Amino acid sequence: MTAQLEREFDVIVIGAGAVGENVADRVVQGGLTAVLVEAELVGGECSYWACMPSKALLRPGTALHGAQAVSGAAEAVTLTLDSAAVLKRRDYFTSNWQDDSQVKWVEDTGIELIRGHGWITGPRKVEVAGLDGNSYALTARQAVVVATGSTPTAPPLEGLAEVDYWTTREATAVSEIPDRLAVLGGGVAGTELAQAFARLGASVTLVARGALLGAFPEEAAALVAAGLRADGIALKLRTGTERVRENDDGSLTLELAGGGTVTADKLLVTTGRHPALEGIGLERVGLAAAEGKELRLSTDSTGLVLGGTGNDADPWLYAAGDAAGNVMLTHQGKYEARATGDAIAARAKGELSGGAAPWSRYARTANDHAIPNVVFTDPELANVGRTVQQAERAGLRASSVELPIQVAGSSLHAERYEGWAQLVVDEDRRVLLGATFAGPDVAELLHAATIAIVGEVPLDRLWHAVPSYPTISEVWLRLLEEYGL
Numbered sequence: 233m234t235a236q237l238e239r240e241f242d243v244i245v246i247g248a249g250a251v252g253e254n255v256a257d258r259v260v261q262g263g264l265t266a267v268l269v270e271a272e273l274v275g276g277e278c279s280y281w282a283c284m285p286s287k288a289l290l291r292p293g294t295a296l297h298g299a300q301a302v303s304g305a306a307e308a309v310t311l312t313l314d315s316a317a318v319l320k321r322r323d324y325f326t327s328n329w330q331d332d333s334q335v336k337w338v339e340d341t342g343i344e345l346i347r348g349h350g351w352i353t354g355p356r357k358v359e360v361a362g363l364d365g366n367s368y369a370l371t372a373r374q375a376v377v378v379a380t381g382s383t384p385t386a387p388p389l390e391g392l393a394e395v396d397y398w399t400t401r402e403a404t405a406v407s408e409i410p411d412r413l414a415v416l417g418g419g420v421a422g423t424e425l426a427q428a429f430a431r432l433g434a435s436v437t438l439v440a441r442g443a444l445l446g447a448f449p450e451e452a453a454a455l456v457a458a459g460l461r462a463d464g465i466a467l468k469l470r471t472g473t474e475r476v477r478e479n480d481d482g483s484l485t486l487e488l489a490g491g492g493t494v495t496a497d498k499l500l501v502t503t504g505r506h507p508a509l510e511g512i513g514l515e516r517v518g519l520a521a522a523e524g525k526e527l528r529l530s531t532d533s534t535g536l537v538l539g540g541t542g543n544d545a546d547p548w549l550y551a552a553g554d555a556a557g558n559v560m561l562t563h564q565g566k567y568e569a570r571a572t573g574d575a576i577a578a579r580a581k582g583e584l585s586g587g588a589a590p591w592s593r594y595a596r597t598a599n600d601h602a603i604p605n606v607v608f609t610d611p612e613l614a615n616v617g618r619t620v621q622q623a624e625r626a627g628l629r630a631s632s633v634e635l636p637i638q639v640a641g642s643s644l645h646a647e648r649y650e651g652w653a654q655l656v657v658d659e660d661r662r663v664l665l666g667a668t669f670a671g672p673d674v675a676e677l678l679h680a681a682t683i684a685i686v687g688e689v690p691l692d693r694l695w696h697a698v699p700s701y702p703t704i705s706e707v708w709l710r711l712l713e714e715y716g717l
């Protein structure tokens with residue numbers, strides 16, 4: 233028998249991904265009550281179909297290749313991965329797609345969980361079609377937070393809707409490695425998964441309409457492209473795709489612009505994602521897409537949605553993470569969540585009125601200065617902050633220095649180590665604006681750059697941050713010398 237249940241909380245969070253979990257955690261720590269509404273698994277995309285499984289699939293290949301690149305270790309290891317063991321390790325990291333441990337965390341944290349699809353019915357009102365068959369009418373005394381994540385964006389490719397293709401969900405949850413995989417899209421997801429599958433034994437072709445990893449500095453992306461080619465991946469870059477069709481044997485053929493085809497057993501489409509804002513009732517509170525456009529939310533630095541019924545006079549609607557549409561990365565979404573959760577709690581206690589001061593705990597100021605990105609391929613690509621062009625567009629006088637990574641630490645790390653590094657400098661304030669590192673095992677170099685940018689450390693002081701010998705981080709010293717210090 234179904235029941236209509238009415239409940240009241242201080243804060244309702246729709247979506248229990250990493251971001252929703254963090255918002256709820258912060259508001260509870262701030263003394264408020266919170267409910268998480270989740271339609272699928274508590275933990276969201278990152279835990280089950282994105283970060284964790286993709287990194288679990290990539291890491292064994294990087295470890296094996298790392299050993300193969302060092303004489304003395306190379307002789308002691310096999311040439312190929314044990315794909316069954318890799319998939320088993322991936323299953324461990326996704327907890328076999330069971331969310332028990334995350335549910336336990338939610339309960340232990342004092343957050344209530346309602347499983348089901350939620351949607352906004354009016355200011356501070358959310359209805360949930362519970363998976364238990366009940367219907368819940370929820371009221372928020374303080375705030376409703378949209379943390380519904382994002383959805384893959386399908387390209388307007390003729391025939392795509394008629395064929396059975398993979399999104400990142402099917403790829404990360406794979407149980408059988410296909411003989412031939414075609415990847416459409418040369419962004420982060422496509423690049424990482426192309427390498428994971430190639431190293432697990434698939435014959436992989438990646439088709440991208442632009443460059444590989446076109447959002448990153450060209451020299452760094454070129455090193456990753458070389459790494460993929462060395463794994464036998466066929467890269468068809470700057471190549472349009474006209475249509476896709478299914479063949480009699482179930483394989484799929486991509487017809488490329490300008491002639492040529494790619495036939496594969498599976499097609500993985502990784503052409504971006506958009507905020508998951510459909511079917512959550514935003515139109516009921518005055519937030520509808522403009523004619524012919526998709527709905528996107530605008531938020532202030534606390535995550536408060538701009539516009540929407542009653543929100544300006546008496547703030548109640550917030551968005552964070554992929555749903556807010558600013559940055560689609562788990563760590564940055566969690567940062568947004570901490571700021572939003574703390575802002576909601578502070579507003580409830582009267583400790584915050586109006587907007588938040590930049591760099592205060594309530595503001596997502598780092599979004600404007602230092603968003604760290606790591607592409608977990610082999611070699612890795614790690615990037616934070618602005619490029620020279622982005623800095624100039626923001627009205628700053630910027631310059632850059634770049635070098636191949638050639639220090640004692642890199643030559644000890646692997647035979648024929650190849651890497652590239654760049655610093656972007658604000659010429660007026662002589663502080664760092666951005667940094668990029670590409671090469672084997674460079675990801676852990678990134679946080680030093682993030683700290684330098686966020687801390688606005690003057691270059692003359694950075695000179696005194698001495699990198700240990702012989703580590704790859706000595707490239708910092710080389711870059712500062714190259715800059716002229």
Ligand SMILES: Cc1cc2nc3c(=O)[nH]c(=O)nc-3n(C[C@H](O)[C@H](O)[C@H](O)COP(=O)(O)OP(=O)(O)OC[C@H]3O[C@@H](n4cnc5c(N)ncnc54)[C@H](O)[C@@H]3O)c2cc1C
Pocket residue numbers: 246247248249250251252269270271272273274275276277278279281282283284286287348349350351379380381382400404421508511512552553554555559560561562563564565608
């Ligand atoms: C293949 C891949 C690899 C990635 N790797 C990385 C990585 O290495 N590092 C990194 O930082 N980022 C990575 N990302 C990005 C990262 O996964 C996302 O930025 C992150 O998951 C966003 O978290 P979120 O909580 O905003 O959304 P999600 O994790 O998507 O969570 C949203 C939750 O809301 C629920 N939901 C949605 N609508 C409703 C509704 N109406 N009612 C109830 N529940 C609802 C969903 O079921 C979901 O559980 C990767 C993404 C992909 C696709």
Ligand SMILES: NC(=O)c1ccc[n+]([C@@H]2O[C@H](COP(=O)([O-])OP(=O)(O)OC[C@H]3O[C@@H](n4cnc5c(N)ncnc54)[C@H](O)[C@@H]3O)[C@@H](O)[C@H]2O)c1
Pocket residue numbers: 386387388416417418419420421422424440441442445446502503504505560561605606607608
């Ligand atoms: N390591 C990580 O942090 C990591 C890993 C994977 C994904 N992610 C995140 O997940 C999100 C989704 O990843 P993604 O790789 O799908 O998106 P993306 O935006 O990184 O790349 C999408 C790619 O698809 C191409 N594309 C778009 N429309 C197309 C079309 N019609 N035809 C052909 N190509 C088209 C774009 O040019 C781009 O190269 C990103 O925001 C990314 O940051 C992060």
